[in-house]
Amino acid sequence: MSILTKYILKKYLLNFIIVLISLELFFVGIDFLQNFKSIPASANLQLLYVLYNSFFTLTLALPLSIVFGWVITLAIFIRNNEFVAFNALGATRKEIFIPIVNISIFLLTLLIFLQATPLAYSYDQKRKILNNEYFTSSKSDIFLKYNDYYIYFEKLLPLEKRAENIHIFKVNNMDVVETILGEKAYFQNDKWYVVNVKIVNKPKDINIDSSKLDVRYEKFLHTLDGFKPKILDNVYENKSDFSILDAISALILLNEQKINTQKIRSVLYNQIIIPFFVIPLLLLIYAYASLNSRFFNLGKFTSFSIFGTLIVWGFFFMLFKFTNGGIVIPEISILLPMFLWIVISIYFYNRKINS
Secondary structure, X not given: OOHHHHHHHHHHHHHHHHHHHHHHHHHHHHHHHHOOOOOOOOHHHHHHHHHHHHHHHHHHHHHHHHHHHXXXXXXXXXXOOHHHHHHHOOOOHHHHHHXXXXXXXXXXXXXXXXXXXXXXXXXXXXXXHHOOOOOOOOEEEEEEEEOOEEEEEEEXXXXXXXXXXXXXXXEEOOEEEEEEEEEEEEEEOOEEEEEEEEEXXXXXXXXXXXXXXXXXXXXXXXXOOOOOHHHHXXXXXXXXXXXXXXXXXXXHHHHHOOOOOHHHHHHHHHHHOHHHHHHHHHHHHHHOOOOOOOOOOHHXXXXXXXXXXXXXXXXXXXXXXXXXXXXOOXXXXXXXXXXXXXXXXXXHHHHHHHO
């Protein structure tokens, strides 16, 4: 790594950290003050609330901080005529710009990795603390389809990975041929184990005189392979909170059941694709910066850069909300605009550089 690259990264990372901490303190502080009366008096829960809210805010603040930190760094370089010095040393545009792109991609990849962990459910945990449900999470009357089975949970406890009073109905050609009743079920080894099971089979050929139900009892059986309690909870509640790993698992399972996966696909695109909208922004902001501060309106440049960043971020945020509401499919509302945004940014970058 050259001395110039180290210098640029040192200046940029300092500004990035300052902006990130400022945004985090602002958003978390405002939220804490707004909900202070609803937060439990327990110091532990208050600390957990702040920690969960900090990570939830991080998903919004980190992409913005990457761009705002770059805007501040460029403004300082232009004001101090450091760009002129860089060019005098023989530095090319690529040598100045590429280190920022690389560190930005690394930071966004780190954010995506964090969203593959249980921290992705920070907003849900924060909401539970506000509603005094942090230690008592349960759902009732859940009914879902799995292959040829229709399954009913009278009570689901996602945090404890167990359910109570399970009814499983096997359907063949619109006819219920088997009924499985269980008192409790536990999620272990990526499977649901139903204990104290009563199995009732209906005869294939029904005869009034000789036909009878076949009833037998089993200590346990397993079903719903890979259907994690959190996936059950979120799919049933129609939530948009999924970790990346759980979202992929849910996508595979729901595809097998031929169930609409539009919401889950939109969540995955929002977590993996949308954060990279900042890379074209870094490109454009750099292209429209000036080497010399003498004939350059630095205030106008900074204002338009920040305002433009918020506009683009708000646009993609709006697209995600539309997609999550089932209005349009995610490939058209998220992937296509992202592709067009990259193409348009490259076009304007090349146009500005070549002019």
